[in-house]
Amino acid sequence: MLLDPSPDQEFFRETTARFLAEKVPPDEVRRLRDDPNGFAPDYWRAGAELGWTGLLVDEDLGGGSLSGLGLVDLTLTAHEFGRRAAPGPLCPTNVVAEMLGRYGHDHRETLSSLVAGRATAAWCVDEPRTGSRTAAAPVDIRIDGDEVVVNGTKRPVEAGGTADVLLVTGRTGQGATNALVPRQAGGVTVTPLRSIDVTRRYAAIDFDEVRLPLTSLVGEAGGGADDATRARRTAIVVSCAESVGALQAVFDLTVAWAFDRYSFGRPLASYQELKHRFADMKTSLEGSHAIADRAAGAVATASSDADELVCAAKAYIGQYGSELVQDCIQIHGGIGVTYEHDLHLYARRAAANRSGFGTPAEHRARLADIVELREAS
């Protein structure tokens, strides 16, 4: 998390932290496992009032940021979300709001309901891999007279089963197209998926000749690749900030445990073998904070190294975060693998985020491409 937030940013973070501590303490998060939606509408509306949903949207469209860099401000919320394994479609709703905001006057109503927290959104982007057991038709978006027709399958879609609107990124000929589809539209079938995350609701979504008015397009038909790329960057920045929050929670719990738990008449924290592992964990945790914040800053300012930093953040936090979590579970011993202990609530969030929007290996491969291109030029 930001090392030296401004007083405004700190107040904003602190408000969300207090709200989440009160509304979704660990017992509540545990209880939500059996809640089909994973969060309550009034909880989300209250969060929207605290500013969770408008940071990536211009002021004249009902949003606004604290620092002028809305994405950086949003990482503060995301960090708190991770720290508390908080429920709610923070990442998808913001990603969709940001994209709609770029075409604000076309989608004013949807946008204002998202910003106000009356509605939530999901971004339908991932498709099952060709040749895999779950392989299905990729999403095709065609223009048919004055209608947009959506066909194909997306999965997994975070918040796919609860969102009011689905932003679908599909193919139109050679290009990418983004379209807004109401979840209730005819031809949309939502199949809930099981998930490691207690509060998140993922789904597989089939679009079968879903017909919508042309006004459902976000941007130009076939010209949506840039928007999708930007959305992916935003999503990664938010998910990294969340993961770092989750790692911080896991680490803090484990440090406290090391002081409380005694073996052979002394606290775990006094054994050099464990102290050294804590030092390694602290180092990768601080490294995660550092790269996540740097990536957020680079994306927010559209710096030329933004892509590279985003890949590095996603790859590092995914890879080293998983190791950190496993070490923390190990140091807890038997209690570390129980549902009763809070540790896993945060571990789940970090683990789910590890695989979304590109695995560490995919981002490493991309980094190699980026560096090679630069070295060659």
Add this chain to the structure above:
Amino acid sequence: MTLETSDRAHVTETLDEFRARARAWIESNLERSDSSAYVGVLRPEASDEEELALVQRERDIQRAMFDAGFAGICFPREYGGQELPRAYQRVFDEELAGYEYPSRLQVPTFVPCAAVLLEFGTEEQKRRHIPAILKGEELWMQMLSEPSGGSDVAAAVTTAVRDGDDWILNGSKIWTTGAWWSDWALCLTRTNWDVPKNRGLTVFMVPLKQPSVEVHRIEMLSGSREFCQEFLTDVRVPDGDRLGEVDDGWTVGTRWMFHERMYRNSPYATIPAGTSRGASRMPELFAVARDAGRLDDPLARDLLGEARMLELVKQSLEQRVSTGVATRTMSDQAASIARLMSGVVESRLVTIGYEFTDANGAAWDEADGAVAQRGVDHLMRQVWCIAGGTTEMARNAISERVLGMPRERSHDPNIPFRDVPRSRPAT
């Protein structure tokens, strides 16, 4: 004092003007750096004569930088510096990317030695040495480690005994990189054996080129002979060359080690930024992958990506820690976090290079291009985890000083140092 420079900065140029002046000067005065130089880990690059010529070239560059007003960008004016904010040093480093620069003078001359001098030196000491350092006339070394043990720095047994207005030093220092071509050293000595170890140390400034300091070269695994051991026999040092108070050398020593850990983000060092030599190993690693014919191999690309990821994280963490320390949102002890990361990352990068070479890393020909010698680098990769204090010591500092975990039990608390059990001498 923090690593940020004071508010008294003498800003007469905007950053952009400064950048333009720096660029013009660099372009017309410095050579482009040879991208194949300084690859690998402490490779013997040249004969002694060539090495001395390179040291001389770096002194000359330093002098030219001084004359052009680019030396000591963040050093106080009264000692010959420019006293500009840190951003100016960063701009200079950015412009320096891809050019030769006085690399041998940065560590340890500027950081930690000059930084320690600035912090603890008397007015007279600073006026004598800092301008000389900025002009490239004095190259400094750090004499901390001893044959009887380096991690336990405060257990130094090189002794200084008072003799009128002088001190007489006896003992031996070891693992001193580059002492054979250097001029001065900061030397940690024992001045009191009758108090606990940390309370009986004193730091002196010692000229290296004198008959009573015998400098021996030590060969490393790579064949490099930069390592040295010094034997000090009745070295006479005037009291005026004492740095800090008598028996309070540990205060100096802890700041000394702090500056050493922070060198990559120190405002006192000049290190080219970006992907040029020194700042990134990516050009080197791509060269190995290319020469090994593995540029299209997905396994190799995964490792290249990992290398860049680690480099960026290391850099970002260094920035975070240096900002944290400068703004007091982190304690000085957080420097150990950056130190641990850099040790682990650097050694991993070397391993990645060796991975690309297949069996040719173990048996090569000089015509093999970037593949040659990677095996030696692999053997040497541990230096990053040893030099500047081991990663184990960094882990101790992080767990104990940053996380507040119980200290390791030591067997020397509150007893006179002379009664403390010591290493058996090496046979």
